[in-house]
Amino acid sequence: MSFRSFRADSRRAFLRFLAGSPFAAAAASNADDVIPSPKDAMNVFDFEAVARQKLPPAHFGYIATGVDDDATLRANREGFARYGIRSRRLIDVSRIDTSIRLLGAAWSTPIVLAPAGSQRAFHPEAEIAVARAARAKSDLQILSTNTSSSIEDVIAARGAPVWFQLYASTEWNVSRAMVKRAEAAGSPVLVLTVDQISGSNRETLRKFQQQDKRQCSVCHDRSSLATSSQRKAMFEGLDLKGVRFQPPNITWDYVKRLKDTTAMKLVIKGILAREDAELAVTHGADALICSNHGGRAEETGRSTIESLPEVVEGAAGKIPVLVDSGFRRGTDIFKALAFGAAAVCIARPYLWGLAAFGQEGVEAVLEILTRELQLIMRYAGTTSVGQITRAHVVDRAR
Numbered sequence: 001m002s003f004r005s006f007r008a009d010s011r012r013a014f015l016r017f018l019a020g021s022p023f024a025a026a027a028a029s030n031a032d033d034v035i036p037s038p039k040d041a042m043n044v045f046d047f048e049a050v051a052r053q054k055l056p057p058a059h060f061g062y063i064a065t066g067v068d069d070d071a072t073l074r075a076n077r078e079g080f081a082r083y084g085i086r087s088r089r090l091i092d093v094s095r096i097d098t099s100i101r102l103l104g105a106a107w108s109t110p111i112v113l114a115p116a117g118s119q120r121a122f123h124p125e126a127e128i129a130v131a132r133a134a135r136a137k138s139d140l141q142i143l144s145t146n147t148s149s150s151i152e153d154v155i156a157a158r159g160a161p162v163w164f165q166l167y168a169s170t171e172w173n174v175s176r177a178m179v180k181r182a183e184a185a186g187s188p189v190l191v192l193t194v195d196q197i198s199g200s201n202r203e204t205l206r207k208f209q210q211q212d213k214r215q216c217s218v219c220h221d222r223s224s225l226a227t228s229s230q231r232k233a234m235f236e237g238l239d240l241k242g243v244r245f246q247p248p249n250i251t252w253d254y255v256k257r258l259k260d261t262t263a264m265k266l267v268i269k270g271i272l273a274r275e276d277a278e279l280a281v282t283h284g285a286d287a288l289i290c291s292n293h294g295g296r297a298e299e300t301g302r303s304t305i306e307s308l309p310e311v312v313e314g315a316a317g318k319i320p321v322l323v324d325s326g327f328r329r330g331t332d333i334f335k336a337l338a339f340g341a342a343a344v345c346i347a348r349p350y351l352w353g354l355a356a357f358g359q360e361g362v363e364a365v366l367e368i369l370t371r372e373l374q375l376i377m378r379y380a381g382t383t384s385v386g387q388i389t390r391a392h393v394v395d396r397a398r
Contacts, residue, residue: 038357038364043372044328044349047365050356051122059121061208063351066295067200072302073295076326079303083335084394088381096374097384102320102343103189103265103287108138109370110337110385113362114324114345115165115191117146120231122355129354131157133362137370142191142345145178145245150233151185163189165269167196168254170244178234179262188264191289192255195270196297198248255283267322272300272307277314277321287342288315290323294347305335312340330372337385338393 034053035046052060066073098109113134119126127149134141135158142163143154154162164182169175179190259266268280269289280288290304290311304325315321323336324345333344346369353361382388 035356038353038360041364041368044352044365044368047349047352047356047361050361051352055122055355056212056214058205058209058212058214060355061205061212062118062121063348063355064208065202065205066299067202067297068299070204070295072292072299073326075301075303076292076295076305077303077328079305079326080329080332080335082306082396084396085331085334085338085376085380086392086394087379091381091383093378093381093383095383096377098370098373098377100343100385102140102322103267105140105188107140107343109366109373110333110341110343111139111366111369111373112322112324112343112345113139113141113350114347115142115144115193116347116351117144117232118148119351119354120148122351123358125358127154128157129359130350130362131155131162132359133350133366134162135159136359136363137366139366140343143182143187145193145234146232147234148231150236151182151187153233155185155187161186161188163187163191163267164264165191165193166258167193167245168247168250170247171242172257174238174240174243175258176261177238179258179264181234183262183264189267189286190258190262190264191267191269192258193246193269193293194250195272195291195293197246197250199246200293200297201299202296252279252283255280255285259284271311271314272302272304274310274314277311278316281315281318285319287320287322289345290321290341291345292325294325305332305339308336308339308341330369330374331376333369333373334376334380334388335393337388338390340390 034049035041041047100107100110113130119130123129127143127147131141131154141158142165143151144165145167151164164187166175166179182190265286267287267289268285270291270293271277271280271288272290272292277288288311290308292298292300292304304323308323312321320342321340322343322345323341324347327333327344327346328349336344349365350362353365380392
């Protein structure tokens with residue numbers, strides 16, 4: 001079978017899967033398809049159906065959306081089909097160690113809870129429930145600029161520091177105040193997001209919003225950033241009049257400014273090209289996240305799993321590279337580790353779990369992905385994360 005035929009078959013299979021996804025009302029309304037508890041889940045996709053049933057359409061649409069035709073959203077999933085995993089035999093795999101070390105800290109798995117804003121839209125306990133799940137599983141959590149819960153409360157619930165993700169703003173004093181607050185709270189790492197600028201065309205979100213008949217202005221006054229941000233914990237006490245976030249004029253000078261401002265380690269999230277990875281190393285970044293914002297910012301049609309090798313090449317082993325966007329299976333995580341990723345960030349799966357069952361749902365998502373990762377590590381003959389190398393994946397395009 002040619003690679004072109006393989007991709008065509010994979011695309012047809014993926015479209016069949018999508019037939020049961022956001023806009024298939026019949027599937028969503030069938031109670032037989034919705035698991036009653038976290039322990040009934042076979043995979044992380046089972047939580048999506050529960051989240052779809054429980055959340056208002058606009059809130060679910062916020063999780064589900066990509067941009068334009070959702071091509072990059074689909075590409076993030078389809079990209080994994082390009083790569084196969086090489087199995088090994090007659091190796092003692094009775095004990096599997098998924099632990100990693102990252103920027104001076106130890107974690108039980110390479111699975112990271114990626115930053116995602118406005119989590120109270122999905123569950124009343126919001127980021128606090130996620131922090132408790134991260135604590136139970138000893139996994140890393142990154143807190144969004146747009147968090148519903150304060151970084152102080154999240155760290156208390158986590159029982160350990162979390163990383164803080166920053167969206168740049170047009171007003172330096174606003175950015176600096178949030179950075180200093182995160183640092184004072186004990187956050188050891190700042191994650192500057194550069195993969196979304198000047199907004200995005202989220203058509204799928206707008207379609208879901210059109211289905212939502214609630215008066216959203218009761219909770220969301222969007223007449224200005226100052227009013228729409230009142231429910232965002234990290235904006236408390238800040239003057240946001242005239243402030244814009246994610247402006248299009250941010251350059252590498254902003255990275256230097258941040259490094260001169262804080263003692264926190266600096267991670268740059270949103271790197272997709274080898275040249276930018278090289279520049280990040282030159283400008284003193286401590287790590288990178290290969291990310292296209294989950295297909296929610298730009299419509300390039302290119303997956304992060306396909307971008308990852310060149311980003312790792314650009315980093316040249318000088319700093320660790322993490323990756324996100326589209327990861328749903330333990331085999332997906334394994335492939336990223338094989339290409340040199342130090343860790344893999346997930347967002348939608350744990351948001352589905354949060355919306356479905358709160359803390360228990362997030363814990364179940366982490367358990368499933370860890371279990372799947374352990375299983376494929378056994379079949380590949382790798383007993384630790386460090387043993388997973390590029391030799392364990394095959395590119396079907398070659």
